[in-house]
Structures are given as structure tokens and as C-alpha cells.
Amino acid sequence: MMQFWDIPITSIELIQGGQMALVWKIHTSDGAICLKRIHRPEKKALFSINAQNYLAKKGFRVPGIIPAKDGGLFTKYGPFLFVVYDWIEGRPFELTVxxxxxxxxxxxxxxxxxxxxxxxxxxxxxxxxxxxxPxxxxxxxxxxxxxxxxxxxxxxxxxxxxxxxxxxxxxxxxxxxxxxxxxxxxxxxxxxxxxxxxxxxxxxxxxxxxxxxxxxxxxxxxxxxxxxxxxxxxxxxxxxxxxxxxxxxxxxxxxxxxxxxxxxxxxxxxxxxxxxxxxxxxxxxxxxxxxxxxxxxxxxxxxxxxxxxxxxxxxxxxxxxxx
Missing domain, CATH: 3.90.1200.10 (Aminoglycoside phosphotransferase (APH), C-terminal lobe)
Incomplete structure (x- = not known):
């Protein structure tokens, strides 16, 4: 899938597998990025992809979407949409605190x-x-x-x-x-x-x-x-x-x-x-x-x-x- 993006890759790590939504951590010379296969009907996926892009462009703290070579926000392969995002490093919140x-x-x-x-x-x-x-x-x-x-x-x-x-x-x-x-x-x-x-x-x-x-x-x-x-x-x-x-x-x-x-x-x-x-x-x-x-x-x-x-x-x- 990464051939559709102009990104030099050093290694790939599977983060989430065994289900319809898949997530890979793509390591590059400039740091990590995220490749995701979205498990949603295409129409709903397009709504959410564009929503995330809107928020990121606005400066809100969601992972930015990295455009493919053709300038699109995603690439379709078979029935699935694939998107590449910025990789966000951080820790989860502990709700008992x-x-x-x-x-x-x-x-x-x-x-x-x-x-x-x-x-x-x-x-x-x-x-x-x-x-x-109701x-x-x-x-x-x-x-x-x-x-x-x-x-x-x-x-x-x-x-x-x-x-x-x-x-x-x-x-x-x-x-x-x-x-x-x-x-x-x-x-x-x-x-x-x-x-x-x-x-x-x-x-x-x-x-x-x-x-x-x-x-x-x-x-x-x-x-x-x-x-x-x-x-x-x-x-x-x-x-x-x-x-x-x-x-x-x-x-x-x-x-x-x-x-x-x-x-x-x-x-x-x-x-x-x-x-x-x-x-x-x-x-x-x-x-x-x-x-x-x-x-x-x-x-x-x-x-x-x-x-x-x-x-x-x-x-x-x-x-x-x-x-």
C-alpha cells in the first residue's frame, strides 16, 4: 500500500491486526507515521476522513492526514480505504486519577x-x-x-x-x-x-x-x-x-x-x-x-x-x- 505515498520506509510494524480495521506503524528516516485500513462503509468513511482533515487543518489536536501521491486523502484498494496519518506518541489517560x-x-x-x-x-x-x-x-x-x-x-x-x-x-x-x-x-x-x-x-x-x-x-x-x-x-x-x-x-x-x-x-x-x-x-x-x-x-x-x-x-x- 505504501507505494501510493511518496514516503521512504525503513521498517513496518503491525500494531493492530486480526480484525477488519488494521493499523501499521511505518518507520521512516523522518520519524513514525501510521497506515490504517478503515473498517467502515465507504460513505461513512469519507465523512470521517474529511472531518479529521478539517480538524487537523484548523489546528485541533487530531493526527494530520498525509496525502497520497495523487493528492488524495486516502487510497482505495479492493473494498477498503487506506489512510496515512501522523503518528502521535503519548500515554493513555487513567480515569481513576x-x-x-x-x-x-x-x-x-x-x-x-x-x-x-x-x-x-x-x-x-x-x-x-x-x-x-426517540x-x-x-x-x-x-x-x-x-x-x-x-x-x-x-x-x-x-x-x-x-x-x-x-x-x-x-x-x-x-x-x-x-x-x-x-x-x-x-x-x-x-x-x-x-x-x-x-x-x-x-x-x-x-x-x-x-x-x-x-x-x-x-x-x-x-x-x-x-x-x-x-x-x-x-x-x-x-x-x-x-x-x-x-x-x-x-x-x-x-x-x-x-x-x-x-x-x-x-x-x-x-x-x-x-x-x-x-x-x-x-x-x-x-x-x-x-x-x-x-x-x-x-x-x-x-x-x-x-x-x-x-x-x-x-x-x-x-x-x-x-x-
Whole structure:
């Protein structure tokens, strides 16, 4: 693949293999660079490649894209797109360390702010989730209802027995959360953001951020970016992180939101919308999907633990929402 770039190579090191997305560290006389095979449908890949190029050209801390010989941002080989980036040296963040946690949340706010103004080139489809949350809630509730049939097919399975005993509670909650979202300012906020949307990373966290040698946070792996409300990334960062203790960690919750707001403040209603979205049983849904869709062996203790976390989370968030 490197024949398509005018780069003298001294050695090549496989960093990520064994899956559809592949990453190589290319060593050159001028330092290391990164070759990546992107595992995304081409239209979505083009949206993210151009988004990363926009941010890098703007001076935001994402790896710059090194053009191929023909001047393009990528080279297509078979069904895959290959891109060459600057190689970023740094260390991952440790989210149990308060300073690192604050740093990574400030970096998320900076990413959202810097991404406003991105418009994909003509011919590249827009990838957006703006306004689609209600439909996502409905689909997930329907899936949980359908999975009752899967559970009934395994009457001797303790996981399925527990699922049938308890899932109605969470389906009912999901439908109520749907109503709360529609009754909030979500529709009007979404309509306003559509005028000048920000990007959401959708997979932001320790695996896709680095504390660079320059002392700054770098955001990497933008393959899944889309337009959406910024609080989508906050929910996807905060809720899984708190699902590790068996209790609601209000201190960590506050640290994360406060750090984000030092860069990009949220209104009280925007935070209320975020809390409503956090109410939805996403973590539980993922456990169930793993069992009935991906056919992964799951222990009933994993299901009961997820259910208990959803109950703990719901109690805490309802206090913040006010009902």
C-alpha cells in the first residue's frame, strides 16, 4: 500500500491486526507515521476522513492526514480505504486519577467546540444522528420485547429465566423515558444545533485519546464521528465508567460534568435532556443483545448486576431531573 505515498520506509510494524480495521506503524528516516485500513462503509468513511482533515487543518489536536501521491486523502484498494496519518506518541489517560479524568473531559468539550463548522465535501453524504434519539428508544424497547421470544426458547437457561421475570420493568421505563424526551426541549435544541452542528466522536475515551509529549490531549480514531448533540458523547463516557462500582458515584459524576463545563457550559435544560438520555437502560440493553444477538454465553449474575445498576442509576438521575 505504501507505494501510493511518496514516503521512504525503513521498517513496518503491525500494531493492530486480526480484525477488519488494521493499523501499521511505518518507520521512516523522518520519524513514525501510521497506515490504517478503515473498517467502515465507504460513505461513512469519507465523512470521517474529511472531518479529521478539517480538524487537523484548523489546528485541533487530531493526527494530520498525509496525502497520497495523487493528492488524495486516502487510497482505495479492493473494498477498503487506506489512510496515512501522523503518528502521535503519548500515554493513555487513567480515569481513576482525578486530574486525568478532568483532562479527558475538557478535551471532549474542546473537540465538540472545534468541530463546529465542518461541512463534508460535495458528494460525501452527511452522517448524522440529530433528532433520531426517540426512534432509537422505540427500536430498543421493541428489541427487548422481541427478545422475550428468544428467552422462552431456553426455558432451562437461568439467564433467560431472569430475563422473563424482570424485563417488563425496564421496557416500561424505556417507554416513559421516550415520553420525557419528547416533552423536553430536545426537539428545539436539535433543530437549533442542525444550523451549525458539532461532531460527536461516539467512541471517546482512554482508547482513543492520548496525553501527548507536548502535554496536550490528542484525539485519535475518528472513524465513527457523526453530527449529534454533544451530550451523546458525555453519556457514552460517563455511564459506562460509573457501571463498575455497584453504587452510584456522585462525586465522579460531578467531576466529569464540571470539567466539561469549564470549556463548554451547558444550560440547565440541556443537562436535564442529558440526564433523561442517561436514564435509558443502555448498559442493560447491551448485555441482553450480547446474549441473544451475538450468542455470547452470559451468566445470570451479569444480567442481575446490570439490572441492579440500572435501578441505582435511575434513582440518582430522577433526583437530578426532578421526577
Amino acid at each position: 482525578k486530574e486525568d479524568l478532568q483532562f479527558i473531559m475538557k478535551g471532549l468539550a474542546e473537540f465538540h467546540t472545534a468541530s463546529v463548522g465542518y461541512k463534508p465535501p460535495e458528494g460525501v453524504p452527511v452522517f448524522t444522528k440529530l433528532g433520531r434519539w 426512534n432509537h428508544y422505540v427500536k430498543r424497547c421493541q428489541h427487548m420485547e422481541t427478545w422475550r421470544l428468544h428467552a422462552k426458547a431456553f426455558p432451562e437457561d437461568p439467564f433467560s429465566q431472569l430475563y422473563l421475570e424482570a424485563i417488563d420493568e425496564f421496557i416500561t421505563d424505556g417507554k416513559e423515558i421516550y415520553k420525557k424526551l419528547l416533552a423536553s426541549d430536545y426537539p428545539s435544541w436539535t433543530a437549533n444545533v442542525k444550523k451549525a452542528p458539532n461532531l460527536c466522536h461516539q467512541d471517546y475515551g482512554t482508547g482513543n485519546t492520548l496525553l501527548g509529549k507536548d502535554g496536550q490531549i490528542w484525539v485519535i480514531d475518528l472513524d465513527t464521528v457523526s453530527f449529534d448533540l454533544p451530550i451523546r458523547d458525555l453519556r457514552k463516557m460517563i455511564i459506562p465508567l460509573l457501571d463498575t462500582t455497584g453504587a452510584w458515584d456522585q462525586e465522579t459524576f460531578d467531576i466529569m460534568i464540571d470539567a466539561y463545563e469549564t470549556v463548554s457550559p451547558l444550560t440547565e435544560e440541556q443537562k436535564r435532556i442529558m440526564f433523561i438520555d442517561m436514564l435509558f437502560p443502555y448498559e442493560l440493553y447491551d448485555i441482553i443483545r450480547e446474549r441473544y444477538v451475538r450468542k455470547t454465553v452470559m451468566l445470570p449474575e451479569e444480567l442481575s448486576g446490570a439490572m441492579e445498576y440500572e435501578r441505582i442509576k435511575t434513582k440518582a438521575l430522577k433526583t437530578l431531573i426532578g421526577g
